[in-house]
Amino acid sequence: MIYNDTIVALATASGAGAVAIIRLSGKDAIKIAADNFKSVKSQKSLSDQKTHTIHLGHIIDENRVIDQVLVSVFKNPNSYTGEDVVEVSCHGSVYIQQEIIQLFLRKGCRMANPGEFTLRAFLNGKLDLSQAEAVADLIASDNEASHQIAMQQMRGGFSSEIAKLREELLNFASLIELELDFAEEDVEFADRTQFKDLVDRISFVLKRLIDSFAVGNVIKNGIPVAIVGEPNVGKSTLLNALLNEERAIVSDIAGTTRDTIEDELVINGIGFRFIDTAGIRDTKDVVENIGIKKTFEKIDQAQVVVFLFSANEFKTQSERLIVEVEKIKNKFPLKPMLIIANKVDQLSEEEKEEVSQSLNTIQHIEALMISAKNNEGVEDLKDKLIGFVNTGALNNNETIVTNTRHYDALLKAFEEIQKVKYGLETGLSGDLMAIDIRQALYHFGEITGEITSDDLLGNIFANFCIGK
Template identity: 50%
Template sequence: MNQDTICALATANGIGAIGIIRVSGNQSIEIVNKVFQGKNLEKADSHTVHYGFIVDDEIQDSRIEIRNSENFNQQPTLNNPIDEVMVSVFRAPKTFTTENSVEISFHGSPHIAKKILEVLIKNGARMAKAGEFTMRAFLNGRIDLSQAESIADLIASENEASRKVALNQLKGGITNEISILRGDLLNFTSLIELELDFAEEDVEFADRTALKTLLKKTEEKLRSLIDSFQYGNAIKNGVDVAIIGKPNAGKSTLLNALLKEERAIVSDIAGTTRDTIEEVLHIKGTAFRFIDTAGIRETTDLIEEIGVKKAKEKIESAKILLYLYDETDSTPQEVINFIKEFYREDLKIILLHNKIDLQNGYFENEFDNALKSALFPDYTTQIIGISAKNKTGIEALKSELSEYIQNLETQENTIITNQRHYEALQRSLESVKKVEDAISGNISTELLAYELRYALEYLGEISGEFTNDEVLGNIFSKFCIGK
């Protein structure tokens, strides 16, 4: 357990009505008490709040019980006061870090915050590192590693779906799932290890048939959790949507229509967009990150060429591709060639037949029929007629984007949103499959035990039962200071 006492601003930087400074460590109450003019905090009960002043000099004289029933309106004699505050006292072990903790609520001035932190440090505390409060909660057994990560996810949640997922993980959702899997595997691993102790007697304690059944069940559960990551990643981080097409196809006009504001410059001059423009739009609770790109064409303009290269890079990272075409400036074969060049199974492509306002009504003309006959069913695409200029078809496009998320939804109660968890589950699945192969191949008990240990270790990485300082440092360094 850490012996030093840490402090940090827990609220956002900047001016606000109230700011809060957190202090945690065995000496936290004693240190704050040195600079608090009011009740003697060392005699205060846990989970109580006290009115007083933070002062710049250590208090040596007897304290004044400020604002009790007898002297509520009296002005106390103060030693270089910094601010009028409320101080909350929390005694171990019933605190977030399981250590003695204090929270100081002050008037939300950055200067006041700086002054209070200075006097706390002068009296024995030190500034906390990023995520150090949460790391102490983890190291002291208050929460596991996946719960610690869910705290960061909860703070960063930008929509209702991501909030619910993060809260479920904070309540131990994924930990409970993994604990059940590990518990069953651990029982069999213990029996396999026992067989190693009696290798000379050639006895079998672990029923191989029952182990196969368990492994199959474990494999199905792991695959289900892994499959939930695509949906979890979408609701947590949003979905990248690349808007692609030839110059003057109406890409910037479409972005403006989606955002309902003039975000991108619109011009009849081909090649206006040289760099990518990115904006986020929430559709039914999910963040879609729209990326307006340079028109794709052969060009001798060096700057435009860089823009075209960036556009192609965005296609590679996007999950959804909106390809705009204008039939007066394109041929079906050009669209078909483009789709064939960039198509991949994990990319949803939506073809947008733009400028239908120039066609006296639209749908299913020869141009689009030619696309359908050439692309379907080998390429999964959808064709929507729009007029980006008149905002026709925009709602149909939004519905199609929303349906993409609905198709990702899973029946799993626990949804994986963390890349580290996803990779650990994949490694666990590989190990489980190796154990299955080992049983089928009748390999030695020693090798079987070896593979089972790996499966357990990878599962344990998620909750933090197996980890190292480098992993912990990487995880908690991404937290804000004060959390």
Template identity: 50%
Template sequence: MNQDTICALATANGVGAIGIIRVSGENSFKVVGKVFKGTNLSKATSHTVHYGFIMDGVETIDEVMVSVFHSPRTFTTENSVEISFHGSPHIAKKILEVLIKNGARMAKAGEFTMRAFLNGRIDLSQAEAIADIIASENEASRKLALNQLKGGISMEIKALRADLLNFTSLVELELDFAEEDVEFADRTALLMLLDRIEAKLKDLIESFTYGNAVKNGVEVAIIGKPNAGKSTLLNALLKEERAIVSDIAGTTRDTIEEVLHINGTAFRFIDTAGLRETTDTIEAIGVKKAKEKIASARILLYLYDELENTPEEIAQFVKEVYREDLKIILLHNKIDLTGDDSDIFDNSVKNLIGDSTDFEIIKLSAREKTGIDILKGSLDAYVNNLKSDEDNVVITSQRHHESLQKSLLSVKSVRESIEETQTTELLAYELRNALESLGEISGEFTNDEVLGNIFSKFCIGK
């Protein structure tokens, strides 16, 4: 158990009705007891609350309520104290100062959660889930983070590792009897296990597309010629005059980004400069940024109309930007001017693009706000289609995604070792690599640099 007693403000900075300071460490009761005038905290029953005052010598700092939690039934598994005070930033500062003066030190970023991890209270993926819950901005991301906190991915990985560990132990045993040329691990059964592990790893890896969309939002680039109605569309989606709308071509010089939540998922809409050749230096920079946003977006909304576009140039644009991970939605805009009863123009676009490219066409009028709900429904369907109905665990962490990919490569290397009848030593080596890769997710195999990077992203009081 760490001998240091740490303290930090657990509530947000600023004025509030109540603030909370957390204290954790073997000597928490002793340290807080030096400055608390009230119950003897060292003799207090666990999970009880006590009224009193925080003192700095003879000076009263504040009237408080102190909660006492005995090890190991605490978040960090250490003795812990929570001090509830009147929510003044000045009072918080004074209480922290007097605690430090009496033997505590300020906690580092994420140190409470790190202690919970190091003391076996939670694994690394659950620690990351705590940060995700704090950072969640919508219902979908909260639910995914909560499932991970409950140990969703940990249980999946633990089951895979347990099966693989059994075979690894048998292969390691073969090394002890190398001179007798015995085989304890059934290679056929091991191959069947590898099939199952590979399938599960692939499912988890594929779930990252959905998980990342829910956690970080979906980037949607709004593209088109000048005066195609891009800014009008953004305003219609947001139901506010966010972007300047003008009949003058080239009004949007830079990108404008806004977030809209649709059924719990955040969509980050990016209104870009109109695509055209220009000699205007500033506008040219905007056009360049627009092209960059196309490259990074997951969804592309391309606005066109029959008056300013031809089917040939629309088809050519789609073929130039198409990639498998990009959802392309062609928006036939200004139907209030051209009418929506003829499909001749759109059919020409479809025929020129062909069946090999995945896209859809939606007719709308950004100015009249018709077709907006259809567009929102298409965006929502895109996210829902990313998630398989069979997915119970969804990956949201880039670190987990990379570890799973690494694990998949390791498992494939094990398979190659068996199929090529390589030496038992090499097979054992590949199995250990696979186990280590899987263990990186839960923190069974990690290093100080990785831990430092993960917990540095936490707030000080967590």
């Protein structure tokens, strides 16, 4: 692929709007724009204007005025892509957008590929690869937490941490390699004590970053919460109460929900994806049985399980309900689980206390009493759900890994560092340790883009929107 030509694309969302922005980047971007722009006030060509300036005028095709526009000029290397960049702010008519883009294509531009502006920023050293990927995450962020993580990564928090570790490891690697040139003299240029301290520190940081992925991945993609229980216990009513809208059908008929219903809610900046499932019971209804099978599939996919039961039936069915809870807990032992006694509005104060004491006897599972119908205790449920998410790293502005590619590279780097650590402890020869160090450096470089391939770049930037 040639990356030194001039590209053009619509930078704003497609469709009609108040304003649209058309972006050009490349060696001829300013010239092409200048040849088709007539300023309202200045007689100077756009090519003669200073960088980072905005100009009012008209885009003209021969003698035909297409639109009155604002043109922003950014000269290399002080632009997003590191090339000459022009942004044309025009009226948001789809016809006007297409007329201007077609004009620039006829004058020598090429339509940009998905993510090509950001790809050029990476190739020209304006961003490293992890920062470039954070641009896509920032565009896709739909809650405060995912936005905060993407911003922190785009500012270089993650890549600077990796780059520092890589630089220190590279310095020691150079000394180890130097020892190989003087193998016959049996000298050590690399202080093994300092090297061991560095390897321990790198192991600690890598372990922290790897562990953060469990939190980062669910924050980025939303935390799935499965609402499960027997039929007619108020699962759909609870979903509606959480979302504050009539999202799920509610009726007194058991088995009304026969398929999973999903919707999203942001709580304290964290995205949750609630899944209202079919009631779990023995039934001969073929369609309902399919829904119950899907319920267990959704439990498997969920990060948190909310088990709902009718508080007014607990007295007569407590043993069976506890068996159901234990069954789910035994099948999915690692999933956080929350038991909710619903319909407490139908209980007396004495009965509420009795249910509460019984729930406290179930070990390692949190319990809550609510009335979804009256919206009683729903806010407490939201607080409990937030408690399941480790947001401490967010509050402390620590680096959180959300990218699967980064996670995989970190795991491989950690594995190689453990080999280096073992080599230091067992007195392994420098030439063998050097192999493991090189591999660790390779995986560090994969994250920031110091080591890349055309296939890797193609896979990453293919997921970007055109115009970014």
